[in-house]
Amino acid sequence: MEPITLAHGSGGKKMVTLIEDLFLKKFNNHNLPQGNDFTSFEVSQKKLAISTDSYVISPLIFPGGDIGSLAVHGTVNDVCMSGAKPLYLSASFIIEEGLDLKILEKIVSSMAEASKKTGVPIITGDTKVVEKGKGDGLYINTTGIGEIPSNLNITGSNAKPGDKIIINGSIGDHGMAILSFREGLNFETTLQSDSAPLNSLIALMCEFFPQINCLRDPTRGGLAACLNELASQSKVAIKIFEENIPIKTEVHSACELLGLDPLNVANEGKLVTICPPEIADDLLKTMKSHPFGVNSQIIGEVLEGTDVFMETSFGGQRKISWPESEQLPRIC
């Protein structure tokens, strides 16, 4: 099959053909084929949320997903961490000359499928091609727009002493799946990325519990970075309980083998929520009723102070710091 050439990104006939035959066909929706460099759309709420991410994950296709589905899930998740209903995505491709068109097609198809499943259409885009050796196959940027219901006020600075902290399932799956696949490590079971769109889970949570104070997805830097961010933004301390944190056995083993702390490993289908203590049990029950929340757990609580620390399974305490140095490059 034809490889991508610089002409596919130069604004001429080849680029138009690529856009019409691949992108427009796969991303097919009524907003997309307007043929302009912009796309127009209507909103019904005044308060919007925007988020952007460039995906540079290596390899492009991995157990549990690929850069295309990840670019949809990741940005949809960031937008809805405001409590917003994600409306639309933009998608921008930086393709390395020589990429097999078949691989591009496979990834664009997967992206289109993820967009359809999450109900968030891709309505505008851009294609650039760079010379061989100036990229790594494919980088994708997605930017998402959503509407924030007027009864919500969810932000990282809203955690209050006494609040409970809930996570919707096991940590470290994404990072360890990428790392072990990339390094050719063989474990008894194949580790799978947890890459998933969290918009329907969050819509359910926010419909019944608009009192939720914080939502955040523990991606790069893992749960440790996520909790440190929240503690720092809200000017509070956070205490988590090691025995309550869900970790799959195979992730635990892989981390031990490689000397990694699962608290620092990236997730792509997880959220941390902080809520007033009086709604915590009911919120947990609601989360458990959703396919992406079955393994939800209350993992800790907010205290006065400034640090993040963990009560270990042996009854000790250790400080959970910001991950300092490079652990896993290019996992998203």
Next chain:
Amino acid sequence: MEPITLAHGSGGKKMVTLIEDLFLKKFNNHNLPQGNDFTSFEVSQKKLAISTDSYVISPLIFPGGDIGSLAVHGTVNDVCMSGAKPLYLSASFIIEEGLDLKILEKIVSSMAEASKKTGVPIITGDTKVVEKGKGDGLYINTTGIGEIPSNLNITGSNAKPGDKIIINGSIGDHGMAILSFREGLNFETTLQSDSAPLNSLIALMCEFFPQINCLRDPTRGGLAACLNELASQSKVAIKIFEENIPIKTEVHSACELLGLDPLNVANEGKLVTICPPEIADDLLKTMKSHPFGVNSQIIGEVLEGTDVFMETSFGGQRKISWPESEQLPRIC
């Protein structure tokens, strides 16, 4: 000065420092420092426009601009080709390991200055670092959001036979500036990119002439691609007059020397507008009153049919085709 390392993109302490000490300081605005992965904002119109572009221009700094200012101007321009008032930008950086932090600072400063001058703040962002040899210094994605006034209906499919076609100044400046700088060609005068934000010119045009049918910026593929796109979307023919098309002498000479057609060369501060014939002269006068429209010209008209063609200075006619093959890679 310290070079960028993979740790600057890994979600840890180094990334937080880079974001706080560089991006937040330079892009300083009241929306940005919310500390979340999303940013929320309010709109007052129902109809919005969105546009995205990844900038991969080489070299990063060139006569008349750099990748930072270009990433602001380019996306602001795409958004306002809908007649919209651009409100906000997102900015996402893919940095190659080893990039000098000084160069990154220079580009981010230029981007911040461009954002301030155009009045379109950067309110959310993302930073990724890829290994040496997997990028080319820096790629920047910007995505823009704007509000479309309810009295406008500007789209590429609105051109009607009889309409007049106006351009706001000379063509080919950007592409020839990049090419001659990149190839080390010396002309008598230094060619400068025309990179400029067109939002205030467009706001002026749309305020007094809401009847405008089309707006488009002739970027990649130049005026030839732009007019072919408009003719194809509107299902009309377009006729332009060679002697009316503004081209600077030095751009003309450089194109002749290199065997390039200035109609195919990219612009970054130009717009083509198509309007009903009865407002063309007054619209032209209004455009000429704006600093970015001083050299505006009526360059042609819309006819029934399907082709784009040019009446040459010698009275002949030639078909203006889509640029077919790669001319100038990585000029935006």
